[in-house]
Amino acid sequence: MTVDPAGLRARAQALAAVRRWFDHHGYLEVPTPVLVPAPAMEAQLHAVSAGNGWLRTSPEFALKRVLAAGLPRIYEVGPCFRDRERGRWHGREFTMLEWYRAGAELTDLMDEVEALVAVTCAALGVVAPASRHDTRPTAAGQWRRVGVRALFRACTGVDLAHATIGEISPDDETWSDAFFRRWVADVEPQLTGPTFVDDWPASQAALARTYTDGAFPTAGRFEVYLGGVELGNAFFELIDAAEQARRFGASNAERIAFGEAPHPVDPAFVAAVGQMPRSAGIAVGVDRLVAAVSGWPGIAPGRVAVAEGAR
Amino acid sequence: MSVGTYNSSDIKKGLKLEIDGYPWSIVDFQFVKPGKGQAFNRIRMKNLITGQVVERTYKIVESFQVADVEEVQMEFLYHDGDGYNFMNQESFEQVAIQKDVVGDSANFLLENMKCAVLFYKGRPVSLELPNFVELLITYCEPGVKGNTATGTTKNATVSTGAQVAVPLFIEQGETIKVDTRTGDYVERVRR
Numbered sequence: 001m002t003v004d005p006a007g008l009r010a011r012a013q014a015l016a017a018v019r020r021w022f023d024h025h026g027y028l029e030v031p032t033p034v035l036v037p038a039p040a041m042e043a044q045l046h047a048v049s050a051g052n053g054w055l056r057t058s059p060e061f062a063l064k065r066v067l068a069a070g071l072p073r074i075y076e077v078g079p080c081f082r083d084r085e086r087g088r089w090h091g092r093e094f095t096m097l098e099w100y101r102a103g104a105e106l107t108d109l110m111d112e113v114e115a116l117v118a119v120t121c122a123a124l125g126v127v128a129p130a131s132r133h134d135t136r137p138t139a140a141g142q143w144r145r146v147g148v149r150a151l152f153r154a155c156t157g158v159d160l161a162h163a164t165i166g167e168i169s170p171d172d173e174t175w176s177d178a179f180f181r182r183w184v185a186d187v188e189p190q191l192t193g194p195t196f197v198d199d200w201p202a203s204q205a206a207l208a209r210t211y212t213d214g215a216f217p218t219a220g221r222f223e224v225y226l227g228g229v230e231l232g233n234a235f236f237e238l239i240d241a242a243e244q245a246r247r248f249g250a251s252n253a254e255r256i257a258f259g260e261a262p263h264p265v266d267p268a269f270v271a272a273v274g275q276m277p278r279s280a281g282i283a284v285g286v287d288r289l290v291a292a293v294s295g296w297p298g299i300a301p302g303r304v305a306v307a308e309g310a311r
Numbered sequence: 312m313s314v315g316t317y318n319s320s321d322i323k324k325g326l327k328l329e330i331d332g333y334p335w336s337i338v339d340f341q342f343v344k345p346g347k348g349q350a351f352n353r354i355r356m357k358n359l360i361t362g363q364v365v366e367r368t369y370k371i372v373e374s375f376q377v378a379d380v381e382e383v384q385m386e387f388l389y390h391d392g393d394g395y396n397f398m399n400q401e402s403f404e405q406v407a408i409q410k411d412v413v414g415d416s417a418n419f420l421l422e423n424m425k426c427a428v429l430f431y432k433g434r435p436v437s438l439e440l441p442n443f444v445e446l447l448i449t450y451c452e453p454g455v456k457g458n459t460a461t462g463t464t465k466n467a468t469v470s471t472g473a474q475v476a477v478p479l480f481i482e483q484g485e486t487i488k489v490d491t492r493t494g495d496y497v498e499r500v501r502r
Contacts, residue, residue: 042347044344044347044348044349044350084320084350084371085342085344085350086342087341087342087343088341088342089342089343090342090344176348176349177349177370179348180345180348180349180351181351181368181370183345183348184343184345184351184353184368185353185366185367185368188343188345200347204347204348206347223346230345230346233346233347
């Protein structure tokens, strides 16, 4: 077991400041179950099975049911689990901060992320990046917002709206493989400043709304980057139960194609999607937030972790 | 997974893999997983033949063959028309290594020097000298006594025929220590 007292102190200070911010902004902290009957459906997420169910990969399904039940501003901080993920910026067990806000647009969540990073910076004695709305950047730079298509073209010269798979990446056979290989190799390493990346391809919508007209169909979704690390992912939420059921079916088909077991669909969740208000929600990795603000080379100092061999 | 195959997820530093017809040594790697995409391994690796270091991105499910490489301790014997002749320290077998493989290492190769020779598919492909070597100065302009100022140098010819930049106070007939990785003068060796 590794223990870094200074790292754990920084984490606790950051988390206390984050909780204060939510309390002052009308958010209710809601504890939802860690052990769940149906895990996330995405083919690239691997849930850890436990008991007769799974350990959650995020609190998304449960929090959306709370949102649908009539609580308009909710958040949760707690452990989540994703199997087969390990490295400097990944742990099989990690801490997720997730919040939902009825009536909000994605730009509202960008403003809240800016504010949360600022309170985390203040708690840790670090200069915060200037807001997108400020005219003068700080020493820590200024938040910027860029769409996937423009960003990809700037970093690789490839226009995703018109390029063939081979033009994106000659080594790959599927659009998804080609996109992500170039993303990992040539785009993400250039996201060094505080950045919101939005207008993701509609094929990567997950549980977000899609906008399918135009040359490059997109999802109502953004990812937030700080210090070169992806901190979180936001959705302008899908609130169409039938579309949700269709996507779960497609996810299970994809799981089977990838050689993964299909997951059960929780009908209570699908029904709740149809009762959700127009809303936006976001999940942020707390370990990464603390590490990125602190300038650590990975999440290790802020965590009490068992040795790799004991996984 | 068969013997001699590695999944991208099991990569370790120093592992030697066969990729695109070359042997590579893994310098560093990082697990990367985009939020809605599959996991990748961003791998820095060194080409064991050309010495070139590159960064490549592999899907975590991709697998690699272990490179057929072997590092052998060998002693340099002599240089002739067949190339540079080395002797295996264990089997006493002799191998002639061509000039293009020896490359710049020839500048500091001394008789009886122990070197690490890398064989790829049974063929010698690269040579690693000891990090430091002591060489006799066979020619240089006379020294400037008392001038120990750093930064000012003159060219000296050493016993292997190579040129080394040395401080002004160094004299012909003296022995110096040279870093074989950079070709730089390190210090004067007093006999």
